[in-house]
Amino acid sequence: MCAKATSSSALKKKLILVSDEFYSDMSADGMIYAKIFRSPFPYGKITSMGLAAGEKFPEEYGFFSYKDLPGAKKIRTINTEFNVFCDGNIKYKGEPLGIICGPDKKIIDELMSKIKITLDNSIISKKERDFSSHYETLTSNPYTGKPLSQKKSSSNSNEDVKITRGLVGTKEISTGNTDDVFSDPKNYDFIVEETWQSKIQNKPNKEVAGAFCLVKNTNLHVYSSIQWISHLRKALQCTLDLADEKIITTRTNISSQNGNSIWKNTLICVQTSLAAIKMQKPVMMMLSRDEQRTYIENASPVIFYYRTAVDLEGNILAMEINIEIDIGTYNPFAKEILERLMIASTGIYMTKNLKIKGKIYSSNTPPTALNFSTIDSAAFFAIENQIQKISEVTGISPLELRLRNQNRKLSTQKNPEMPFLHDLGNTSLVLEAVCKKSDFNRKAAVFRLAEKERFENSGTYQPPRRGIGLACAFEGSGYFGSTFKGNNINIQLELTEEKKLIVNTIPPSNSIKEIWTKIICDSLGFEKKNITFVIPLSDAKEEKSPCSTTPEALLGSISIKTSLLRKCVEAIKKQKDKKLPLTVKKSLSPSKLKQWDNESFSGIPFFNTSFAACTVEVLFDEYTYRERILKICVVIDGGKILHIKAAENAVKTSIQKTLALLMDDDTLTCPDVSVQFLQSESEPKQIGHIIASILPAAFTSALSQALTKTLSRLPLQTDTLFKIYEPEA
Amino acid sequence: MKIPMTINDEKTIIDASPDEKLIDVLRARHLMSVKKGCEKGKCGSCTVLLGETPVPSCLIPVGTVRECTITTLEHFLKTKAGSDIAKGFLQAGMEMCGFCNASRIFMTYSLLEKSYRPTTEELNELADSIKCTCTDRKTFINGVLYATAIRHRREERKDV
Numbered sequence: 001m002c003a004k005a006t007s008s009s010a011l012k013k014k015l016i017l018v019s020d021e022f023y024s025d026m027s028a029d030g031m032i033y034a035k036i037f038r039s040p041f042p043y044g045k046i047t048s049m050g051l052a053a054g055e056k057f058p059e060e061y062g063f064f065s066y067k068d069l070p071g072a073k074k075i076r077t078i079n080t081e082f083n084v085f086c087d088g089n090i091k092y093k094g095e096p097l098g099i100i101c102g103p104d105k106k107i108i109d110e111l112m113s114k115i116k117i118t119l120d121n122s123i124i125s126k127k128e129r130d131f132s133s134h135y136e137t138l139t140s141n142p143y144t145g146k147p148l149s150q151k152k153s154s155s156n157s158n159e160d161v162k163i164t165r166g167l168v169g170t171k172e173i174s175t176g177n178t179d180d181v182f183s184d185p186k187n188y189d190f191i192v193e194e195t196w197q198s199k200i201q202n203k204p205n206k207e208v209a210g211a212f213c214l215v216k217n218t219n220l221h222v223y224s225s226i227q228w229i230s231h232l233r234k235a236l237q238c239t240l241d242l243a244d245e246k247i248i249t250t251r252t253n254i255s256s257q258n259g260n261s262i263w264k265n266t267l268i269c270v271q272t273s274l275a276a277i278k279m280q281k282p283v284m285m286m287l288s289r290d291e292q293r294t295y296i297e298n299a300s301p302v303i304f305y306y307r308t309a310v311d312l313e314g315n316i317l318a319m320e321i322n323i324e325i326d327i328g329t330y331n332p333f334a335k336e337i338l339e340r341l342m343i344a345s346t347g348i349y350m351t352k353n354l355k356i357k358g359k360i361y362s363s364n365t366p367p368t369a370l371n372f373s374t375i376d377s378a379a380f381f382a383i384e385n386q387i388q389k390i391s392e393v394t395g396i397s398p399l400e401l402r403l404r405n406q407n408r409k410l411s412t413q414k415n416p417e418m419p420f421l422h423d424l425g426n427t428s429l430v431l432e433a434v435c436k437k438s439d440f441n442r443k444a445a446v447f448r449l450a451e452k453e454r455f456e457n458s459g460t461y462q463p464p465r466r467g468i469g470l471a472c473a474f475e476g477s478g479y480f481g482s483t484f485k486g487n488n489i490n491i492q493l494e495l496t497e498e499k500k501l502i503v504n505t506i507p508p509s510n511s512i513k514e515i516w517t518k519i520i521c522d523s524l525g526f527e528k529k530n531i532t533f534v535i536p537l538s539d540a541k542e543e544k545s546p547c548s549t550t551p552e553a554l555l556g557s558i559s560i561k562t563s564l565l566r567k568c569v570e571a572i573k574k575q576k577d578k579k580l581p582l583t584v585k586k587s588l589s590p591s592k593l594k595q596w597d598n599e600s601f602s603g604i605p606f607f608n609t610s611f612a613a614c615t616v617e618v619l620f621d622e623y624t625y626r627e628r629i630l631k632i633c634v635v636i637d638g639g640k641i642l643h644i645k646a647a648e649n650a651v652k653t654s655i656q657k658t659l660a661l662l663m664d665d666d667t668l669t670c671p672d673v674s675v676q677f678l679q680s681e682s683e684p685k686q687i688g689h690i691i692a693s694i695l696p697a698a699f700t701s702a703l704s705q706a707l708t709k710t711l712s713r714l715p716l717q718t719d720t721l722f723k724i725y726e727p728e729a
Numbered sequence: 730m731k732i733p734m735t736i737n738d739e740k741t742i743i744d745a746s747p748d749e750k751l752i753d754v755l756r757a758r759h760l761m762s763v764k765k766g767c768e769k770g771k772c773g774s775c776t777v778l779l780g781e782t783p784v785p786s787c788l789i790p791v792g793t794v795r796e797c798t799i800t801t802l803e804h805f806l807k808t809k810a811g812s813d814i815a816k817g818f819l820q821a822g823m824e825m826c827g828f829c830n831a832s833r834i835f836m837t838y839s840l841l842e843k844s845y846r847p848t849t850e851e852l853n854e855l856a857d858s859i860k861c862t863c864t865d866r867k868t869f870i871n872g873v874l875y876a877t878a879i880r881h882r883r884e885e886r887k888d889v
Contacts, residue, residue, distance in 0.1 A: 022761075022764075022827065024764075024765065025761035027759065205766035205767040205771075205772035205774060205828070205860070205861070206766070206826060206828045207764070207828065208765075253827060255826050255827055255828050286765075289767060289768055645822075649822075649865050649868055652865035652866070652867065653862060653863070653864065653865040656862040656865060656866065657862040660860075660862050667860065669857065
């Protein structure tokens with residue numbers, strides 16, 4: 001047990017602060033810089049590491065590695081432990097071996113190039129022999145499908161070898177009997193099989209991950225864009241052997257709101273803090289843009305294989321889904337990622353015979369990133385494109401196919417046929433509304449006929465290739481999975497004697513802050529300046545469980561917190577005449593948590609779910625071999641929309657952001673974007689990231705129709721369409 | 730090497746290697762509005778005014794701006810032109826992430842200097858040139874229009 005007991009005086013002292021500044025803009029007198037020294041090899045056992053004999057680090061420079069950590073050498077995150085620095089056994093190329101710090105960045109770079117690493121030869125030889133034996137069966141790259149070059153494998157250099165993946169986890173759920181259905185062709189009219197792959201990666205050019213640390217009056221000050229405060233504080237206590245009250249963490253401005261750096265940021269802060277303590281100087285560490293891309297923003301490649309049996313009327317009789325995900329060397333949230341993907345892999349559809357198999361692989365590549373906000377988007381990309389493909393094979397309209405197969409059972413009814421239940425509201429209304437708005441039915445039919453005409457009549461004039469795609473998805477908030485700690489989701493409001501309102505939670509973004517402020521102002525008649533949001537003191541307390549406030553609680557619980565905030569506000573309204581100060585606290589109801597059974601992996605997995613549908617119309621320009629998006633229509637059922645303009649702006653911004661991710665080397669735009677919300681009085685639901693689940697699938701469906709070729713991977717490259725279309729031309 | 734230049738209306742002599750990037754020189758002088766983004770001249774986070782022209786400071790060796798005038802965002806916002814644009818963005822309800830501020834404001838300034846009344850095409854071109862997706866396009870264009878109106882009011886220019 002490495003955390004020390006916290007005295008009440010420490011709680012009163014401000015240990016957790018918030019700043020509007022970016023950490024990368026901070027400085028202090030005597031500040032030095034730090035860089036991570038990374039392994040150039042993907043595997044090996046280090047026997048020695050340092051400068052050549054006779055050389056030593058200049059006086060103002062330092063190099064620290066795992067043996068310099070005064071406390072634990074590992075950081076515990078949920079059920080995974082990972083090294084702060086490599087312990088000698090290299091696990092992946094780029095693994096941090098140490099940290100170099102000093103006043104001049106150029107000299108740091110020179111020193112890094114001079115450090116020599118010696119590896120144990122016996123380990124290398126064994127690994128290479130293992131690889132050679134695997135090579136016999138491994139003739140193509142498992143990720144790109146391209147054949148492995150003979151030259152590359154025969155050289156077998158340490159830098160280039162990639163060990164085959166290892167299976168680290170599996171999960172399977174099934175209902176009905178899919179084997180029976182698939183075994184006899186008389187049971188179905190169509191079989192539709194396809195493999196879908198999504199590896200959409202964030203391409204931000206915002207502040208890179210890093211930290212600014214200094215020791216002042218025996219206290220360690222850490223400044224960084226921290227999103228998981230309890231995890232960071234615990235890690236600092238354990239690895240640096242510091243008492244809780246000696247650590248002051250300041251959350252600086254977060255320029256890019258995503259979950260990728262949630263736990264990786266802790267590692268960087270610990271490394272930088274070690275340097276600050278050893279050097280007794282302020283230390284600034286910023287990753288380079290390449291490091292940010294390779295070690296922080298690297299997405300987990302996810303592969304979905306679907307096999308669906310369909311009858312003449314378009315009913316899905318059986319569905320088999322295989323999911324494979326490569327987490328790199330490790331990912332503490334691998335289990336949750338797989339669970340969420342499995343839940344989303346069936347979309348809104350129902351079938352009596354269902355089998356979902358999920359597999360988690362590890363490989364000696366950097367630990368992958370996890371974006372909690374868009375965790376389901378890869379699954380929706382797959383299922384929605386699968387539905388589109390079924391539509392093409394069967395000839396049934398995409399809208400009709402969706403309406404026919406949607407899971408109409410309400411969450412309150414028992415439904416043994418499907419393991420997952422979602423309260424999606426009126427999905428038919430949303431689908432029909434978006435199709436009406438975009439004239440989907442007519443256009444889909446016309447474009448389909450145009451293709452048929454093109455095929456039958458190869459005259460000199462051909463109409464432009466156009467396509468229109470439809471996709472729908474839900475966004476679940478507050479996932480009751482294995483890492484969810486519902487007892488930590490609560491909101492406390494304090495009305496002080498000076499008639500100021502203190503809210504004990506920090507809104508994750510400015511738009512959420514605007515919405516919460518509006519709720520308070522509208523109900524209680526407060527002015528904005530009298531409302532303050534603070535980080536709850538509970539984050540500074542000793543916690544028995546590894547991390548009781550998980551990232552899911554932080555990011556996925558916005559709608560839960562909004563609901564609790566409204567309840568708090570109502571409670572204060574009723575008690576306003578009572579003596580001040582007045583404190584009201586609301587927590588998540590235990591009955592909600594019981595709706596999901598982790599053991600059987602069934603029930604209602606989310607606190608609430610919003611639903612949206614989208615159509616995308618594209619034109620394929622046969623002169624430039626490039627796509628042009630003509631129109632995007634979105635209809636969302638997000639419950640009661642508290643601030644329509646803000647919601648519309650947020651959705652349009654989300655559309656812009658998602659369009660920027662669909663192409664690897666270019667940014668797509670659309671001149672005509674329409675966003676509508678269904679009017680509703682039900683509880684407000686989270687809709688901030690639903691676009692990432694519907695837009696990619698609608699886009700590829702539209703392009704697939706335009707090109708009459710299935711596009712099964714994202715992101716695309718600018719020459720992808722050229723490569724597909726050019727042989728035909 | 731001693732390199733004389735004017736930074737934010739202040740004549741100064743920079744002591745730096747001529748191949749050092751302008752962005753590093755400016756940030757070393759605590760001019761933190763110049764942000765490190767892509768470092769390839771594409772994202773615009775490091776935009777400064779070189780004379781009256783917005784340029785990406787991450788691609789400029791400091792030796793090439795000898796005797797030139799550099800203006801960074803923190804100084805520009807104190808000017809009337811900068812203030813017009815800031816007010817216009819505020820009126821449009823724009824929320825910027827902090828990294829694209831220099832790019833948006835300086836590119837808007839450049840447009841307003843060239844065009845008394847920006848056309849739809851010019852506005853679309855301006856919106857396309859901003860790679861950051863923190864603000865939706867329509868809100869940004871509205872911000873530019875508000876900034877234009879505020880500038881005209883300040884200059885007491887009537888419709889022509």
